[in-house]
Amino acid sequence: MKKKRLTKALLTIGVSLSVLAAGCSGSPSTQSGGESAKGSESNAGGEAKAQAGGTVTFALEHEVVSLDPAFSYDFSTGPVVNQITEPLMRFEKGKSVVPNLAEKVDNPDPKTYVYTIRQGVTFSDGTPMTVDDVIFSLERTRDPKTASYVGWMFSNVDKIEKAGDWTVKVTLKEPDANWQYAMATSAGHVISKAYYEAHKANFGKPDGGTMGTGPFKYVSWQTGSELVLEKNPNYWNKEGGPYLDKIVYKVIPEGMTRITGLKTGQINMALNLPLDLQEVVAKMDNVKISRSDSFLSDFIAFNTQRKPFNDVKVRQAISHALDRQKIVTELIKDAGIAGKTVPIPPALWTFEKDKWEKAYSEIPDYAFDTDKAKQLLSESSVPTGFNGKILTDSDSFRMNTALALQAAVKPLGINLEIEKVTGEELNTRAWGGARDYDIVVQNWSSDFPDPAGNMVPLFLSANTADGGSNFANYKNPEVDKLLDEQNRLTDPAKRTELMIQAEKLIANDAPWIVVSHQKNFLAMSKNVEGYDIDPLYFWEGFMKDVKLTQ
Structure with a gap:
């Protein structure tokens, strides 16, 4: 995926x-x-000329969801929208953040970011981009009524103000380690305010389109x-x-x-x-x-707020029943690696690598063990098994994963029906606050070159709301506390310690099975x-x- x-x-x-x-x-x-x-050799007459x-x-x-950057948050929509509209900042080769529509950013204190907006930028219709366009765009994505898929990135924002003819000031409620990345995603994209107001009813749709600076x-x-x-x-x-x-x-x-x-x-x-x-x-x-390498995880998420998946022993039993390594060996081969329970692959150990590597080796692996799976289920609320459904789409890796899971739990007395929907419906139901499924097979990639880019959106309980990406409906107050606390810090070592504590709690709770990390x-x-x-790549205007x- x-x-x-x-x-x-x-x-x-x-x-x-x-x-x-x-x-x-x-x-x-x-x-x-x-x-x-x-056969990628040069032409016989020398190097080819551009x-x-x-x-x-x-x-x-898949079909594009919308041309509205507020809803550009998947692997088909991003490569289109990012060519039309642009962010204030941008990612440089998937690592550092550098200026884009903002020519510079100042961070005078941990809660204040001042963006100096680049002058002389025009929208594709030739009209100038102004600070008003920037503020309008950010506020619109931030507004809960918009229900933007990236609106969660503004959850720690107190206010957005015009600080001068060419400056925008963002004040946070508290220090936020990941705000530095947000304005390089579609959360920081700028659209023409005038164009939006003239096409409000159909903005982002085929008959309305969009207007950007890209x-x-x-x-x-x-x-x-x-x-x-x-x-x-x-x-x-x-x-x-x-x-x-x-x-x-x-x-x-x-x-x-x-x-x-x-x-x-x-x-x-x-x-x-x-x-x-x-x-x-x-x-x-x-x-x-x-x-x-990627920040991508192919995963199975249990709806932890729905019986019997609210029982940790049921989730742990199913985790032990599935042979993830077999799936990787037969399907992924050298195009990726097997996962564990928490989606923090080696590519995301972007700081404090030794600590992350040690922690990763220590978290529960839920290795394939049918006897252990049967024992855990016998100790659960449904010792003789139950019926349920797996939601996924027609992507053959996800479908094969669903089939493997279906077969793996059959000996436990668990009968899982596979509900196949379109990719669009899978996204809609996975992102919907109702979480209308027992188990979902999907994929996810961190928005940032930072482990918190997976942990916060996927496991913070606030992100179980509509438009949130907590696919497992996972709620653990202790995890919330650790993730919130690390987000207020800027010291990588201290942040790592707190995230590793959260990682261990999440792994013990087993809300996910991470099948693999594909390249x-x-x-x-x-x-x-x-x-x-x-x-x-999914945030870049690479075309x-x-x-x-x-």
């Missing part, structure tokens, strides 16, 4: 698809970085089919791109169809393809791949250059740097 064997994949890979618009064409280029696919212009066709796994502008959107962006001629940042004339996003849920499009050249870019097909892509002569994967035609994937080669 993956799948079946490869036996028939190569037989169908050469079939062309009339449903896809023709993509860019050109000679293969030298790869700029990442892991190369077969050219301005052209169209790239980009495959999306390198590309919105043109059209045929839901379920394609979404088109064109180069923004008024883009403020004159360093480098945008180079492309147009980006055509194709909604293609079926993995094999995306692979076939790459083979025929009708698709030029595709993110996070099905695991079993990544090996096929790596052997294509006309395609190169870029991989990176990020980007497939590109060999004449597409300019970008290599990193852990936070600005993408170019074609001759």
Whole structure:
């Protein structure tokens, strides 16, 4: 966020698809970085040369939720919206935070951030961006009535003020270690206030679109089919791109169809393809791949507020019943690693690494042990088993995970029905405050290069509300206290100590089974250059740097 064997994949890979618009064409280029696919050598006459212009066709796994950045919070919506609207700050190669629409930020005390807004920036219609646009955008996303998916990032904000013609002052209720990252996400995106007010009824929808300062502008959107962006001629940042004339996003849920499009050249870019097909892509002569470690976790979450999943021994029993390593060995192979119970993979040990590594080795592993699973269930409120449902979508890795879980608990007397829904419905129900499911199979990636980027949104009880991302409906006052306290600190060592305490409590409570941590994967035609994937690609306006080669 993956799948079946490869036996028939190569037989169908050469079939062309009339449903896809023709993509860019050109000679293969030298790869700029990442892991190369077969045949990524330079042209015989020397290194390929980049050219301005052209169209790239980009495959999306799911339909875009909205063009409104307040609702840009998934792996299909982000790569579109981030090209149109931009944040005050931005992530540099998935690590540090650097200025963007704000030319600088001052932090005179732990609760105050003063953003100096960049002058001379215009929206794609040529109208100037002002401080009023910035404040309007932040306040709108912050407003609970908006029910923004990233509204939780403003929960510690006391007030947002205009401090000068080109300055915005954000005052926090208390110090917040993660606020430094928030303005580099879609929570910090700026839209045109005038455009929003003129299109309030349909803003973010196909007939309303959106208006931002990004390198590309919105043109059209045929839901379920394609979404088109064109180069923004008024883009403020004159360093480098945008180079492309147009980006055509194709909604293609079926993995094999995306692979076939790459083979025929009708698709030029595709993110996070099905695991079993990544090996096929790596052997294509006309395609190169870029991989990176990720902050991603594939997980199973129990609804801890619904019987019998409110019983910790039931959750622990199921955790022991599932052979996670078998899933990783058979499906993920070298494209990721097995998880544990808390989604803090090695890639997220971005500070105090030794402490995180030691703690990770000490937390309960819930290793595959059928006898232990049976013992725990016998000690639970449902010793002879029960019936329940697993909610997931048609993604084959998630479906295979659901099937593996269904089979694993059968010997315990637990009968789990699989409820398959669309990716859009899965997101809607997972984010909805009602949490209308027993068990959900989903994935999640930290918004920040910080362990708190997983722990706070996923396990703080306040995030069980509508729009919150506490998928397990998990509520532990002691965990809340530790997570709140670490968030008020800036000392990495002290924050780490508190988060590790919370991590151990969460692991003992077993609200999640973390199945795996997959690597990020980007497939590109060999004449597409300019970008290599990193852990936070979903917040980046990376198409600005993408170019074609001759």
